[in-house]
Amino acid sequence: xxxxxxxxxxxxxxxxxxxxxxxTLPPVEKERLLHTGVDxxxxxxxxxxxxxxxxxxxxxxxxxxxxxxNIQEALEKYAWVRDYLGGLIPLDEEWSGRRMNGYFVRVLxxxxxxxxxxxxxxIGHEGLAQEVHNLVILEEEAALDIITGCxxxxxxxxxxxxxxxxxxxxxxxxLSFTMIHxxxxxxxxxxxxxxxxxxxxxxxxxxxxxxxxxxxxxxxxTRLAGEGAVGRYNTILVAPPGTxxxxxxxxxxxxxxxxxxxxxxxxxxxxxxxxxxHIAGEVPGARGHLECRGLMLSERGRIYAIPELEALVAxxxxxxxxxxxxxxxxxxxxxxxxxxxxxxxxxxIVRGFLNVNIEGLPSILQExxxxxxxxxxxxx
Amino acid sequence: MLRLENLxxxxxxxxxxxxINLEIVPGETHVLFGPNGSxxxxxxxxxxxxxxxxxxxxxxxxxxxxxxxxxxxxxxxxGMGIAFQRPPTIRGVLLRNIIEIAARDGITPEELAAGxxxxxxxxxxxxxxxxxxxxxxxxxxxxxxxxxxxxxxxEPESGVDLENMALIGQAINHLLEKEVVxxxxxxxxxxxxxxxxxxLVITHTGYILNYVEADVGHVLYKGKxxxxxxxxxxxxCIKRVGYGECVHCVL
Numbered sequence: 141x142x143x144x145x146x147x148x149x150x151x152x153x154x155x156x157x158x159x160x161x162x163x164t165l166p167p168v169e170k171e172r173l174l175h176t177g178v179d180x181x182x183x184x185x186x187x188x189x190x191x192x193x194x195x196x197x198x199x200x201x202x203x204x205x206x207x208x209x210n211i212q213e214a215l216e217k218y219a220w221v222r223d224y225l226g227g228l229i230p231l232d233e234e235w236s237g238r239r240m241n242g243y244f245v246r247v248l249x250x251x252x253x254x255x256x257x258x259x260x261x262x263i264g265h266e267g268l269a270q271e272v273h274n275l276v277i278l279e280e281e282a283a284l285d286i287i288t289g290c291x292x293x294x295x296x297x298x299x300x301x302x303x304x305x306x307x308x309x310x311x312x313x314x315l316s317f318t319m320i321h322x323x324x325x326x327x328x329x330x331x332x333x334x335x336x337x338x339x340x341x342x343x344x345x346x347x348x349x350x351x352x353x354x355x356x357x358x359x360x361x362t363r364l365a366g367e368g369a370v371g372r373y374n375t376i377l378v379a380p381p382g383t384x385x386x387x388x389x390x391x392x393x394x395x396x397x398x399x400x401x402x403x404x405x406x407x408x409x410x411x412x413x414x415x416x417x418h419i420a421g422e423v424p425g426a427r428g429h430l431e432c433r434g435l436m437l438s439e440r441g442r443i444y445a446i447p448e449l450e451a452l453v454a455x456x457x458x459x460x461x462x463x464x465x466x467x468x469x470x471x472x473x474x475x476x477x478x479x480x481x482x483x484x485x486x487x488x489i490v491r492g493f494l495n496v497n498i499e500g501l502p503s504i505l506q507e508x509x510x511x512x513x514x515x516x517x518x519x520x
Numbered sequence: 521m522l523r524l525e526n527l528x529x530x531x532x533x534x535x536x537x538x539x540i541n542l543e544i545v546p547g548e549t550h551v552l553f554g555p556n557g558s559x560x561x562x563x564x565x566x567x568x569x570x571x572x573x574x575x576x577x578x579x580x581x582x583x584x585x586x587x588x589x590x591x592x593x594x595x596x597x598x599g600m601g602i603a604f605q606r607p608p609t610i611r612g613v614l615l616r617n618i619i620e621i622a623a624r625d626g627i628t629p630e631e632l633a634a635g636x637x638x639x640x641x642x643x644x645x646x647x648x649x650x651x652x653x654x655x656x657x658x659x660x661x662x663x664x665x666x667x668x669x670x671x672x673x674x675e676p677e678s679g680v681d682l683e684n685m686a687l688i689g690q691a692i693n694h695l696l697e698k699e700v701v702x703x704x705x706x707x708x709x710x711x712x713x714x715x716x717x718x719x720l721v722i723t724h725t726g727y728i729l730n731y732v733e734a735d736v737g738h739v740l741y742k743g744k745x746x747x748x749x750x751x752x753x754x755x756x757c758i759k760r761v762g763y764g765e766c767v768h769c770v771l
Binding site: 433468470471473474475476477478479480481482485488489491492493494495496 | 568570571591592593596597601602604607608610611612613617618621622645662666
C-alpha cells in the first residue's frame with residue numbers, strides 16, 4: 141500500500157546541512173514553525189528536533205535525563221533500540237537496515253521534565269515524499285510533554301508525509317503528546333501511531349489539524365497493558381473545501397482498572413470528515429468514554445461519525461455520546477440577546493465548541509486555534 | 521419607554537397575537553397573566569425580536585424609536601434585556617464568558633456572581649447541568665451585568681424553591697430599582713420619579729407578586745389583551761373565577 145502511494149512523489153530530495161541555530165531560518169518559515177507550536181529560539185523547551193525533508197537538520201537536548209537523537213544515530217549508539225523499534229508497528233519489509241529518519245526521545249527513570257521537547261517535521265521541497273520513524277521511550281516514573289509540529293514550507297503545495305510513531309510509557313510514567321498539522325492544500329498525509337502504556341502510566345494525545353490538506357488518513361492506537369493505566373485522545377479537526385480527513389483513535393483496555401477517554405470535535409466548512417473512535421474493554425473493571433461532536437458550518441461537506449464500543453467481558457463500563465449538526469439557532473439568539481451580532485455569536489459558539497480544556501496547552505497553540513476559528517468564519 | 525401599537529404576530533402561518541396595545545412608561549413594572557398557550561412568551565419574544573415571531577401588523581416603539589425591524593442584538597444594545605424561561609446550554613462557553621459579553625460597563629463577574637450565590641458556577645459551562653433555580657439565577661446575573669432599561673422576565677418563579685425565591689426577588693428588585701432602602705426622609709413621589717427602569721414580567725402562578733411590586737397587570741387570553749388594572753386585584757379575581765371568565769371580555 142505504502143509503495144503505491146509514494147508513486148508520483150519525489151523519493152529522496154536533496155540532503156540538507158545541519159543547522160546549528162534555527163533562528164537563522166527565513167522569517168516566513170519561522171512563522172510557519174511557530175504555528176505548529178515549534179519555537180526556533182528553543183525558549184522554555186527541554187529539547188528540539190527538526191527534520192527538513194529527509195534530513196535531520198537540528199537535534200539537541202538541554203535537560204539532563206532527556207535524550208533527543210536522530211533515530212539512525214540511536215540505532216547505532218544503543219543495541220537495545222533494535223528491540224523497541226518495530227515492536228509496536230512492524231517494520232516495513234523493504235527497510236532491511238536502510239537509513240532511517242525521525243526522532244528518538246528517551247526520558248530516564250524518575251525524570252520529570254518541566255518544559256516540553258519540540259519536534260518539527262517539515263517538507264520544504266515541492267512534491268517530496270517525507271518518511272519519518274519516531275520512537276519515544278519513557279522509563280518508569282518519568283514524565284514528558286512532546287509537541288510535534290508537522291508542516292510544509294510556506295511555498296509548498298504538494299507533498300507526501302508518511303510518519304510512524306511508536307511510544308512506550310512504562311510503569312507510572314506520564315506522556316503528553318501534542319501534534320499539530322499545518323499542510324499545503326495538496327499534501328497527502330499518512331501517519332501511524334501505536335502507544336503501549338504499562339501499569340499506572342498515563343498517555344494523553346492532543347491532535348490538531350485546523351487547515352486544509354488533500355488527504356489525511358490516521359487511526360492511532362493505544363494499548364493500556366498495565367493495571368490502572370489511562371489513555372486520552374483529544375482530536376480537533378477543521379476541514380475546508382477540498383479536504384478529506386479520515387481520522388480516528390482507538391484504545392484497548394487490556395488490564396484491570398484502566399480508563400480511556402476519547403474526545404473529538406470536528407468542523408467542516410465544506411470538506412469531508414470521517415471521524416472514528418473505538419474503545420475495546422477486554423478485562424473486567426475497565427472503563428471508557430467516547431465523545432464525538434461535529435459542526436457543519438457549510439451547506440456542502442460531510443461529517444460521518446463512527447463511534448464504536450466493544451465489550452469483550454461483562455463487567456466493563458463503556459459509553460459514548462455523538463452529535464452532528466449545524467450551530468443551534470437558539471444558542472445564537474441567546475447570545476444576540478446579550479448584545480452580540482449574529483456573526484460574533486456564531487464565532488463564540490464555534491470557539492466554545494473547540495474548547496476542550498486541554499491541560500497545559502501552550503498559549504501559542506491556543507493562539508493557533510483562535511486563528512483557525514477566524515479563518516473558519518470566512519468559509520461560512 | 522415601550523409602546524406596542526396594534527401589534528399582531530404570527531408563528532409560521534398561525535396568528536398568535538392580535539391587535540395588542542400596551543404602553544410602559546419609565547419606572548413602571550407590568551405583569552402579564554394568562555393561561556398556558558395564550559401567547560405570553562410570544563409577546564415577550566416579539567418585543568425582544570426573535571425571528572420566529574413574525575410581526576404581521578402594527579409596530580413596536582422603544583425609547584420613541586420604531587424598532588419593529590431591528591435584530592435582537594440591536595435591541596439589546598439599545599437597553600432591552602430578557603431572562604429566558606428555558607435558556608440553552610452553550611458548550612465550552614463559561615458563565616464567566618457570557619457575563620463579560622453582557623456587561624455594559626467594567627463589571628467584574630465575581631462581584632455579581634457572589635450576590636446570587638453563583639461563585640462556584642463562574643467557570644462552568646453556561647446552563648450545563650444547572651437546576652431550575654440555578655438557571656434562573658444564571659439568567660439574572662447576566663441581566664445584572666447587562667443592566668437593561670427594560671427587563672423582560674419569562675416566569676422567573678417557575679421551578680424555584682423558597683430559599684432561592686427570596687434571592688431572585690431581591691435581584692429583580694435591584695434590576696428594577698425597587699430595592700427597599702432605609703427611608704431617608706425623601707418623599708415617595710421623589711423616589712418614584714428617580715426610578716427609570718421598566719419591567720414586563722410573565723407570571724403563571726402570581727407568586728412573584730409577593731416579592732416584586734408591580735404597577736399594572738394585564739391578562740392575555742387567546743392572543744388578545746382582555747383586561748388591565750391593579751395586578752393584585754386582577755390576580756385575586758383570576759384565583760377566584762379562573763381565566764374562563766376572560767372569554768366574556770375578549771368577545
